[in-house]
C-alpha cells in the first residue's frame with residue numbers, strides 16, 4: 001500500500017508530534033492486541049496503563065491540574081490513530097477522563113484539586129453518566145433526581161440525594177468517581193431543570209454492574225448504575241444548579257469532534273483492509289482490483305474518507321474558536337461516523353465470504369462502526385442540530 005490515509009498535511013502543526021506518539025503507541029500496544037481483547041471482552045488494564053505511561057491518557061486536562069493541556073485538535077489527532085488500530089481499546093483509552101472537561105470548565109478550585117488532579121495524574125479514572133435505561137436522546141427528559149436536603153445534625157452544609165438509574169456508562173464500574181447528570185427541579189423550562197455532580201463510586205447508594213456483552217467495542221466497558229438514596233455533599237455540585245443541560249450541550253460540541261475522529265480511524269481501517277484484500281485476491285485469472293467496479297468502490301471509499309477528514313479538522317478549529325460550534329461538531333460527527341459505516345459495508349462486500357469470519361479486522365470494524373453513529377447523540381439528533389443551527393447562522 002503506498003497511500004497514507006491519516007496523513008499529517010491536514011493536521012495543524014502543533015498536533016503532529018502527539019499524533020506521531022499516538023501512532024507509535026497504537027502500532028505497539030493496540031493493533032497487536034485488538035483481536036484478543038475482542039475475543040475475551042476483557043478490560044485492557046495493561047494497555048491503559050501503558051497509555052498513561054506514554055502520556056496519552058487524560059491529558060486534555062490543563063497543566064495547572066497535572067495534565068498536558070492537549071487541545072481539541074490534538075485529541076482528535078490521537079483519536080483517529082487509536083481508532084484505526086482498534087476501536088474497543090481506543091474507547092477505553094479515551095474514556096478514562098470522559099466528562100472531566102466539565103469540571104475543568106465549571107468546577108471549583110477545591111473540586112479540581114480533589115477530583116481532577118488524580119485523573120490527570122492517572123491515579124484515578126472517571127466517566128460521564130447521562131443516559132438512562134428509559135431515556136437516551138432526550139437530554140431534557142432524564143429521570144434521575146437529585147433532591148437537596150438538609151444534612152442531619154447541623155451546619156456542615158446541605159446534601160443532595162440521588163435516586164434513579166443510568167445506563168451505558170463508560171467506566172461506571174471501574175471509575176473512582178463519575179460526573180452525574182440529574183434532575184434538580186421540575187419547572188416548565190425543561191432545559192433549566194438539570195445539574196451536574198461529582199459522585200465518588202464508593203458512596204453508599206451507588207451500585208454499578210457491567211451491561212451484557214456487546215457486539216462491538218468489546219474491550220470497552222459500560223455500566224448500569226443504580227442510585228438508591230445516594231447522598232453527596234452540596235460541595236460536589238459542579239457549576240450552578242440548573243445549568244446542567246447548557247454545560248452538557250457545550251461539552252458535547254467538543255466530544256462530537258472527537259467522535260468524528262473515531263469515525264475517521266474506523267473508515268481508514270476499512271479502506272486499508274479493502275485495498276489489501278482486493279489486491280491479493282484472484283478471480284477470473286486476475287486480481288479482483290482489476291475490475292472497474294471494484295476500483296470505483298475503492299475510489300468512493302477514499303473520496304468520502306477525505307471529505308469527512310477535511311470536515312473534521314475544520315470543525316475542530318470552529319469549535320475551538322467558538323464559531324457556531326454546535327453546527328460544525330454535529331456535521332463532522334455525522335459525516336465521519338457514516339463514512340465509517342459505508343466504508344465498512346463496502347469493505348465487507350469486497351471480502352466476499354471471508355467477510356463473515358469473526359476474527360478478520362474488517363469484521364471487527366464492521367461491528368464497531370455501529371456504535372459511533374449512536375453515542376454522543378444519535379445521528380438523527382445531529383441532523384436536527386445541523387438543520388436548526390443552519391437557520392441561525
Ligand SMILES: Cc1cc2nc3c(=O)[nH]c(=O)nc-3n(C[C@H](O)[C@H](O)[C@H](O)COP(=O)(O)OP(=O)(O)OC[C@H]3O[C@@H](n4cnc5c(N)ncnc54)[C@H](O)[C@@H]3O)c2cc1C
Nearest residue numbers: 128129130131135136137168169170374375376377378380
Ligand atoms: C458503547 C456505548 C457507549 C456509551 N457510553 C456512554 C457514556 O459513557 N455515558 C452516557 O451517558 N451514555 C453513553 N452511551 C449512550 C448513548 O449516548 C445513547 O445510546 C444515545 O444517546 C442514544 O440513546 P438511546 O440508546 O436511548 O436511543 P433512543 O434515544 O431511544 O433512540 C433510539 C433511536 O430513535 C431515533 N430517534 C430518537 N430521537 C429521535 C429524534 N428526535 N429524531 C429522529 N429520530 C430519533 C434514532 O434512530 C435513535 O437511534 C453509550 C452508548 C454505547 C452504545
